[in-house]
Amino acid sequence: MSTTTSLPQLVSFGHELEMTDDKVGLLRDSSDAADDFEELRRRVAEDGYLYMRGYLDRDEVLAARASLTSRLAEAGVLDPAYPHIDGVCKPGSGYVFKPEITNGNPEVQRLLYSGRLTDFYAKFFAEPIRHYDFTWLRAIGPGKGTNPHCDLPYMGRGTHRHMTCWLPYGDISFTLGGLMVLEGSHKRMDLLEKYVYRDVDTFCENKPKDAENAKAGKWTFSGTLSHNPPQVRNKFGGRWLTTEFSAGDFLTFGMFLVHASLDNRSENRLRISSDSRYQRASEPIDERWVGVNPPGHTLAGKRGRIC
Numbered sequence: 553m554s555t556t557t558s559l560p561q562l563v564s565f566g567h568e569l570e571m572t573d574d575k576v577g578l579l580r581d582s583s584d585a586a587d588d589f590e591e592l593r594r595r596v597a598e599d600g601y602l603y604m605r606g607y608l609d610r611d612e613v614l615a616a617r618a619s620l621t622s623r624l625a626e627a628g629v630l631d632p633a634y635p636h637i638d639g640v641c642k643p644g645s646g647y648v649f650k651p652e653i654t655n656g657n658p659e660v661q662r663l664l665y666s667g668r669l670t671d672f673y674a675k676f677f678a679e680p681i682r683h684y685d686f687t688w689l690r691a692i693g694p695g696k697g698t699n700p701h702c703d704l705p706y707m708g709r710g711t712h713r714h715m716t717c718w719l720p721y722g723d724i725s726f727t728l729g730g731l732m733v734l735e736g737s738h739k740r741m742d743l744l745e746k747y748v749y750r751d752v753d754t755f756c757e758n759k760p761k762d763a764e765n766a767k768a769g770k771w772t773f774s775g776t777l778s779h780n781p782p783q784v785r786n787k788f789g790g791r792w793l794t795t796e797f798s799a800g801d802f803l804t805f806g807m808f809l810v811h812a813s814l815d816n817r818s819e820n821r822l823r824i825s826s827d828s829r830y831q832r833a834s835e836p837i838d839e840r841w842v843g844v845n846p847p848g849h850t851l852a853g854k855r856g857r858i859c
Contacts, residue, residue, distance in 0.1 A: 600738035601805035617721035645693035688827035697813035704807035714831035729814035735790035737810035757856030
């Protein structure tokens with residue numbers, strides 16, 4: 553099998569991906585069908601995702617980036633020797649999970665929860681929508697990315713037909729390391745069924761160690777599918793698909809698609825992105841992610857059962 557010569561060597565969670573044409577490829581750009589929602593729904597059913605290149609206003613995304621980097625600077629994450637907008641992190645910043653800097657942030661709230669993006673989901677679902685009130689904001693410093701996983705174990709107490717929107721706040725090269733999805737994995741329920749319906753916040757209350765972990769706000773089950781992306785691909789088949797992203801792009805997919813991220817192999821830059829979730833307003837919603845202060849994965853979100 554020939555090597556994928558158009559791509560550099562890609563690395564995810566410390567593992568070099570096998571760079572042959574049957575194992576790695578580029579995301580399909582669906583911006584050619586941006587106004588054909590029947591076709592977009594067909595592509596989601598077939599591919600499991602939509603990559604919408606340049607769908608959003610670049611200047612609006614960069615304005616949201618500026619608001620985020622300003623707050624990251626205030627939090628002491630950025631190197632003060634560089635302009636905030638560059639997103640240069642202090643040494644050792646690593647993984648920064650800062651959902652709170654999206655709260656009361658008009659630029660981010662406007663970008664994610666009004667206008668062109670919410671119009672997209674209303675047309676895609678063909679009925680009124682609602683979104684989670686919690687926004688997952690990640691600033692990933694140099695080092696390992698995110699393990700392969702599906703989203704349902706973290707947010708499966710309502711409908712299972714909601715969608716994730718992964719949005720980069722700036723241009724993301726292969727070196728900076730964007731998201732990647734495993735082609736066709738949403739169809740592999742033979743491999744997913746025993747994993748994907750588990751709830752990370754459900755615990756066995758009759759097992760003392762599990763109950764102790766839950767009271768401490770910890771997980772017994774982390775939701776991770778694997779620590780080895782090449783091994784996952786070899787098991788599921790398909791290809792790991794990714795691209796170099798630009799401000800104005802977004803990638804959306806359902807709860808059953810296996811995805812991960814490339815490692816950030818830059819010298820000192822943060823990869824800033826958010827995950828937001830959208831669903832039909834007529835369907836039940838996961839109570840962990842709604843309200844002024846959603847409980848999320850805290851103790852209030854835990855659910856005990858007898859095992």
